[in-house]
Amino acid sequence: MSLTYLTGFNNEHESQALPNALPQGQFSPQQCSYGLYAEQFNSTAFTAPRAQNRRTWLYRIRPSALVGKFQPWPQSQWQTAPIRSQGVTPDPLRWDPLPEPTAPTHFIEGMQTVAANGDAATQVGVATHYYHANRSMEDEYFYNADGELLIVPQQNALLAHTEMGRLQVQPGEILVIPRGVKFQIKLVDGPIRGYVCENYGAPLQLPERGPVGANGYANDRDFLYPSAWFEEREGDFKLLCKFAGTLFQADIKHSPLDVVAWVGRSAPYKYDLSRFNAMNTVTYDHPDPSIFTVLTSPSDSEGTANLDFVIFPPRWMVAEHTFRPPWYHRNLMSEFMGLIEGVYDAKEKGFVPGGMSLHNCMTPHGPEADVFEKASNAELAPQRYQDTMAFMFESRYPFIPTDNALSSTALQSDYAHCWHNLPKLFNSTQR
Known part of the structure; x- marks a missing residue:
């Protein structure tokens, strides 16, 4: 599969899948090309300082408001902070890989929360999850209103279809999907597993280099953003979302990945850790x-x-x-x-x-x-x-x-034993 990417961390990118789909000179003209709808997507407050402000203009076939009524969707493995756990402990903990699902399971169905902190409602803290999937999302789409998702594949590549385009990510790379972006995850070469950090707080950014100077660590140029790509698909689909710690689903009669052009700083991106x-x-x-x-x-x-x-x-x-x-x-x-x-x-x-x-x-x-x-x-x-x-x-x-993580068969009951045979080496008569 041939995918094209835009480069540079948090740049003001622009991309269009059809010529002249992006308005010139303004963002919301009276009439958009091709009969598209203009829609602004903000993942920071309107008045956030310019350097931190993240917004993107989307030019789409149908506006996001065109969706059915949301109903709760049962997925008890994905939990949200604050966590109320019966087994809070200061002990060090370690897990083997979590058991794989036996039934057909897509990315959202296979999400399991391991631990969390803070409070999603006050936009503080993070949650750590483990994912398994043995089937692609086909007629299901998802967005997370609670936090930004940092996805770390560990087994086999995944293909993310997002509103702004497609990103293929393999072990050794990471994928970041901003809060609120709609997407679906497809398998590329077999069942997938890995880790997810759900960030309730400020969007991820590059750390300051301090005395290191102008070069080193992760460089802006190595972050890849998707080029515009859209689905013009109609049918009976499900839009899943996570909002205020609860998962919901709504009927939708078209693919929500129908953005023909976009411009802005808030979009999914990937990064190759070897760089x-x-x-x-x-x-x-x-x-x-x-x-x-x-x-x-x-x-x-x-x-x-x-x-x-x-x-x-x-x-x-x-x-x-x-x-x-x-x-x-x-x-x-x-x-x-x-x-x-x-x-x-x-x-x-x-x-x-x-x-x-x-x-x-x-x-x-x-x-x-x-x-x-x-x-x-x-x-x-x-x-x-x-x-x-x-x-x-x-x-x-x-x-x-x-509680699920603490009762898992993957939890190693003897982890702390790895230090128990450390010898006493102290000898007051010998330096």
Whole structure:
């Protein structure tokens, strides 16, 4: 399938699937070309500062208001903050890959909430989900009024049909769909699974580089946006939506992916994680993981994120006289981790691709005992971390695991044992 993309993070993009479908000189002419309707889509407030303001003008066959009455749609696995859980615990938690569905299941049906924080109604916090799908969405479309979706595929590629166009995303890439954008997810080469972060807070943006300067981390040019593409399809379809923590469905007699042209800054995008330009030490000590931040959702406290999306990609490690894995630590920030491929350097056993771990605020964690022993005695030559990709959803708010996640057969009951055989090495007579 041939897809074309527009480049640049949060640029004012424009695209049209038919010539002259975009108005020139104004956004809402008295009559649009081809008999299209003009519709403005805003994912920030009208009066947000220019640098943060995100809106897009859509030129579509039918306006979005043309839809039936919404009724509740049962999907008990997708939950919304605030989570009321019976099993809140400061213990470190880790899961194997969650069980796959046995019945035909599309992307929205296969969404399972693992943990959440904050409150969607006040637009604070995030939720972490796990998805499975063994069939494409065909006559079902979806939008999320509660939050922006950051999708991290782990198994097989997916094809997102969105109002602004199509994006094919494979493991090692990410997809971000702004709050409110209508889309459907199709399978490309078999059943899919992966991770989703539902961001209730400020839209994701590139982090500031600070003293790093003008280059490094994720570069604007490497973010890809879809070119305009539309469906002119009529029939009996379902429009699903998530609003105020409840899922709804409504009948719709046409495809809502009928945008012929668009212009603006609020649109779905994808990013290839292999393009991330990692920064690291060339002298000593293991730097803070914040140097691996790809995208951030800021909070009202400067420097303290509602959400940081952090990756641990292939890279060189050359630190001198240094314990190279992550040090043992306790954080104000809470960390939800997943593994896309390979082995994570601090956890060589038990943390497998498709698995997850959760280390909440002030919960101590770090390398397992065998990793500590090996790293403490390793010969310190330049080392290439190859064939690995782990990630972290990090938030200032503690994650509350759902009861479903805590009762899952995938939850590892013995995870904390990985530290239990750490020896006492202290000797007061020997430096």
